Structure formats: structure tokens, C-alpha cells
Amino acid sequence: MLTELATEAAVLEYSADEMMSVAAARALRDGAVCFVGIGLPSTAANLARRLHAPNLVLIYESGTLDTRPEELPLSIGDGILADSALTVVSVPEVFNYWLQPGRIDVGFLSGAQLDRYGNINTTVIGDYDEPSVRLPGSGGAPEIAASCGEVMIVMRHRLRAFVEGVDFITSLGHGSGPDDRRRLGLTGAGPLRVITDLGVLQPDPETRELTLTGLHPGITVEQVRAETGWPLALSPEPLVSTPPPTSRELEVLRSLRTVGQ
Amino acid sequence: MAEIKTLTDAVAELVHDGDSVALEGFTHLIPFAAGHEIIRQGKKNLTLIRMTPDLIYDRMIGAGCASKLVFSWGGNPGVGSLHRMRDALSHSWPVPLEIEEHSHAGMANRYVAGASGLPFGVLRGYAGTDLPAHTTTISTVTCPFTGEQLAAVAALNPDVSIVHAQRADRAGNVQLWGITGVQKEAVLAAKHSLVTVEEIVETLDPVPGAVLLPSWVVDAVAVAPGGAKPSYAHGYYDRDNAAYRAWDAVSRDREKFSVWLEELVAP
Numbered sequence: 001m002l003t004e005l006a007t008e009a010a011v012l013e014y015s016a017d018e019m020m021s022v023a024a025a026r027a028l029r030d031g032a033v034c035f036v037g038i039g040l041p042s043t044a045a046n047l048a049r050r051l052h053a054p055n056l057v058l059i060y061e062s063g064t065l066d067t068r069p070e071e072l073p074l075s076i077g078d079g080i081l082a083d084s085a086l087t088v089v090s091v092p093e094v095f096n097y098w099l100q101p102g103r104i105d106v107g108f109l110s111g112a113q114l115d116r117y118g119n120i121n122t123t124v125i126g127d128y129d130e131p132s133v134r135l136p137g138s139g140g141a142p143e144i145a146a147s148c149g150e151v152m153i154v155m156r157h158r159l160r161a162f163v164e165g166v167d168f169i170t171s172l173g174h175g176s177g178p179d180d181r182r183r184l185g186l187t188g189a190g191p192l193r194v195i196t197d198l199g200v201l202q203p204d205p206e207t208r209e210l211t212l213t214g215l216h217p218g219i220t221v222e223q224v225r226a227e228t229g230w231p232l233a234l235s236p237e238p239l240v241s242t243p244p245p246t247s248r249e250l251e252v253l254r255s256l257r258t259v260g261q
Numbered sequence: 262m263a264e265i266k267t268l269t270d271a272v273a274e275l276v277h278d279g280d281s282v283a284l285e286g287f288t289h290l291i292p293f294a295a296g297h298e299i300i301r302q303g304k305k306n307l308t309l310i311r312m313t314p315d316l317i318y319d320r321m322i323g324a325g326c327a328s329k330l331v332f333s334w335g336g337n338p339g340v341g342s343l344h345r346m347r348d349a350l351s352h353s354w355p356v357p358l359e360i361e362e363h364s365h366a367g368m369a370n371r372y373v374a375g376a377s378g379l380p381f382g383v384l385r386g387y388a389g390t391d392l393p394a395h396t397t398t399i400s401t402v403t404c405p406f407t408g409e410q411l412a413a414v415a416a417l418n419p420d421v422s423i424v425h426a427q428r429a430d431r432a433g434n435v436q437l438w439g440i441t442g443v444q445k446e447a448v449l450a451a452k453h454s455l456v457t458v459e460e461i462v463e464t465l466d467p468v469p470g471a472v473l474l475p476s477w478v479v480d481a482v483a484v485a486p487g488g489a490k491p492s493y494a495h496g497y498y499d500r501d502n503a504a505y506r507a508w509d510a511v512s513r514d515r516e517k518f519s520v521w522l523e524e525l526v527a528p
């Protein structure tokens with residue numbers, strides 16, 4: 001009996017990254033149509049599809065619609081995505097016919113830098129012409145952030161990444177406040193949830209500034225503030241405590257292999 | 262009509278120093294063999310156009326083939342950075358590199374405009390982002406019917422587009438399938454085009470979702486089995502993810518890269 005309890009406790013040890021992926025997966029509702037970025041979003045989306053959201057529709061920018069890979073792709077265009085897709089369309093088609101008119105519910109992104117209004121930088125750290133770090137650039141993200149019904153962001157919560165203002169707006173969040181998206185004619189609601197390895201941030205309904213709305217188990221408000229580059233406000237609602245990962249969630253997450261690994 | 266040639270002859274005849282060249286293939290069917298041949302022939306001052314520069318342009322940039330890069334996402338997918346590209350941008354090694362940067366949607370629409378014979382493409386894109394301030398080929402246009410302001414992007418019409426396909430027939434008609442990316446648009450937008458193929462077959466049996474490029478829009482077809490490795494050719498071989506990971510260490514280090522380059526160009 002004691003041995004069994006000890007075994008169960010050992011199974012439920014988990015990393016901050018695992019908590020982040022599980023929390024992000026839970027936030028995807030079954031049946032949603034989701035445009036998935038590679039890396040953390042792809043892991044969480046494929047986890048969700050194996051747990052509570054078997055009817056989650058995954059779309060990758062390589063043109064693979066409703067793909068159901070058995071293993072995680074390393075790139076957004078691995079063969080396993082095409083093999084398991086309902087259909088494969090060209091790149092102009094995925095952006096022009098599927099993304100642009102607002103057919104996608106959730107855009108699921110990550111980034112190198114995120115600011116207090118949910119703007120994302122994946123282009124440069126520092127000045128554009130003389131950057132201290134040259135990052136990969138835009139990819140599909142600017143139009144995903146603009147045109148999906150809403151945007152969900154998953155990224156590790158670090159002080160150098162969660163900044164007052166991004167060095168470069170690659171993908172627009174809420175701009176500089178409540179009116180920017182409307183003024184620019186953007187149809188999507190922008191980032192409504194940022195899931196990190198520490199907790200959950202959501203925009204204030206009035207100011208659109210990201211506020212802390214949830215904490216993962218064992219994380220304090222002070223810890224989150226220490227890793228956030230702006231004076232992080234707390235949501236007026238009581239903070240939501242993320243339930244720890246279940247053994248089932250961890251089992252499925254740990255069973256996800258990346259192709260070729 | 263496409264002529265069937267050796268890859269060496271096709272590159273020598275179609276790619277000239279100073280040309281704008283697009284080697285397309287979105288993760289899938291990346292024309293590595295053609296890129297390597299361009300390196301071997303020592304082409305210089307190319308404007309390299311490609312949505313995802315990937316390892317192939319990292320290699321061509323490191324080899325000094327390019328003076329300008331037109332792109333929308335420059336990383337080693339799932340692995341990290343393209344260090345030869347970064348070295349060229351920050352330290353002009355081996356030669357200075359200018360960039361013209363877009364989003365994927367912008368690049369895709371630039372190829373669509375080019376293929377359509379139009380001067381620009383139109384999309385809802387770039388709104389509120391910092392790219393338009395740095396990229397002269399991004400502008401705006403007002404819809405004459407609704408008054409909506411939209412993004413306009415200059416058409417892409419490369420001097421040469423190069424793609425890799427699964428197969429062609431003896432007349433030079435080309436068939437490719439799986440993730441088809443922007444290859445059709447890139448070929449139709451270009452002044453000249455070269456297609457490398459896994460094999461030449463007697464008849465092109467229909468394949469679901471295949472793109473067919475008629476012989477009369479292609480200048481040359483060259484047989485290059487395995488010509489997309491370490492990317493992949495759907496139905497022929499898989500993406501070599503281990504090779505993508507292994508490239509990181511080579512790309513990070515000028516000396517390791519130089520050794521790789523010497524081996525590539527060795528007769």
C-alpha cells in the first residue's frame with residue numbers, strides 16, 4: 001500500500017514546462033479550428049487532441065488542413081502532417097482562403113518577446129538594422145495574430161522575454177491599448193490568453209493590458225512579477241489556481257515523440 | 262518546351278551572376294542539389310528569394326553566392342538559427358548581405374501577383390506591425406469599392422525559379438505532390454525556370470492533389486535523384502531531421518562550415 005502511494009506520487013512529479021503544455025492544451029476547446037505554430041503550441045495542440053479535444057482541427061501554415069500526426073512534427077511541413085491531413089492546400093491558399101477571411105477560431109503562437117499589450121516579437125532584439133540578436137522573423141504569425149478569432153500564446157515566463165515594450169512588433173497584440181485593433185480594422189479579438197510555465201495572463205477588459213489571472217501550483221505572485229518586465233497587475237477577479245497535471249495528462253504528454261528522434 | 266539537361270548544364274545556362282533566383286519548396290521538395298550546384302559553379306551577387314531560407318540558403322550565403330536575401334522566416338525549423346545567414350548579416354562574412362523581409366502571407370501574395378502578371382498583390386496583412394517601415398515592397402492600397410485600406414506587396418518576378426519535383430515525363434511536363442507550397446506560383450512568376458526531378462517516367466499517372474507544370478512553362482528539367490535531401494520528396498524519401506539537427510554545429514562555426522564547403526566543391 002505504501003509502495004503504491006509512493007509510486008503514484010513519483011508519477012505526478014512534473015516540470016514547469018509540462019505544467020505549461022498541459023495548461024495550454026486544456027485551454028483548447030474540442031471542435032475548435034486552430035492554426036498552430038511549431039514548437040510549444042504544436043506540442044500543446046497535439047496533447048489536447050489526444051485528451052479532451054479529439055475533434056480539434058489543426059491547421060499548419062504548410063497547407064495541411066485537419067492534420068492528425070501520430071508523432072510531433074519537427075518542422076511545420078514534415079511529411080507526417082501531409083500524410084495525416086484531411087487535405088493539403090497550397091501556401092497562398094492556406095493564407096488567402098482559410099486564414100484571411102476569419103475561418104480559424106484560434107491562432108496558437110509563441111514568441112521570443114512579449115509585451116504588456118500582448119504584442120509579439122520574433123524579428124530582432126535591439127535595433128532592426130544593427131540587432132543584438134537576429135531572430136527568424138515573421139513567418140505566418142502577423143496574419144495569424146490579425147485574422148484568427150482569438151490568439152492564444154504559450155511561452156516560458158522569463159524577464160528578458162516579458163518586456164514593457166517589444167523591440168519590434170512582428171505580430172500585433174493589442175497595440176498600445178484598447179482601440180488599436182479596431183482602428184486598424186482587424187476582425188480577430190487578439191491575444192485573450194497567455195499561458196506560461198508560471199501562470200496565466202489575460203488582457204484587462206478595459207485597458208487590454210495583460211494582467212495575472214491564474215497561477216500554477218506552487219508559484220507565487222512575487223515569482224511571476226520577478227519575471228515580468230512591467231508592473232504586472234492582478235486581475236480584479238480572484239486568481240485561478242491551475243489544477244496540477246493528472247497522471248493521464250502526463251502520461252500522454254510524455255508519450256509524444258518528435259519525428260526522427 | 263522544357264529541355265531535359267544535366268543539372269550542371271542547366272545551372273550554367275540559366276543562372277547568371279547578379280540574377281534574382283528563387284529556390285522554392287516549403288519544407289518539402291527543397292531543391293538542395295540545384296543549390297549545391299550553384300555553389301559549385303561559384304555564382305556571385307545573387308538575390309536569393311525564398312519564404313524559408315532553410316539550410317539551403319544558409320549554405321549558399323555561407324559560400325558567398327548572395328548579396329541580397331528576400332525572405333519571410335529564416336530559421337532551422339524546430340532546431341534554431343541559420344548561423345551562416347546571421348554571420349553574413351552581422352559581420353558581412355563572407356560578403357555583405359542585404360535583406361528584404363516579409364511575412365509568409367506577403368511573400369505568397371507576391372508570388373501570386375507575379376504568376377498572375379500583375380504588378381502587386383493585395384492582402385489584409387502587416388497591420389500594426391513594424392515591417393512596413395523597413396521594407397519598401399510593402400505599401401497600402403485603398404479598395405475602390407469599399408474604401409478599405411489594404412496591404413499591397415510588389416510582385417515577385419525572379420530571373421530564375423528552381424523547384425524540385427517527384428517526376429517529369431520525357432516531354433518535360435512536371436508533376437509534384439504532397440505539400441506543394443508556392444512552387445507553382447514561383448515557376449509561373451519567373452522569367453526562366455529549372456525543375457529538378459527524382460525521375461523521368463513514361464507517363465504521369467494522376468496523383469490526388471498534384472500540381473502539374475506543363476512543359477511549355479519550364480525551361481529545363483534535370484534528373485537529380487535524392488535532390489531534395491535532407492528535406493524530403495513525398496513518396497520517395499523522408500525528411501532527414503537528424504541532418505537538420507546536425508547542421509546546427511556546422512553552421513555555427515566558420516571553420517567547420519569551410520571544411521563542409523571544401524568537401525562539397527571538391528572535384
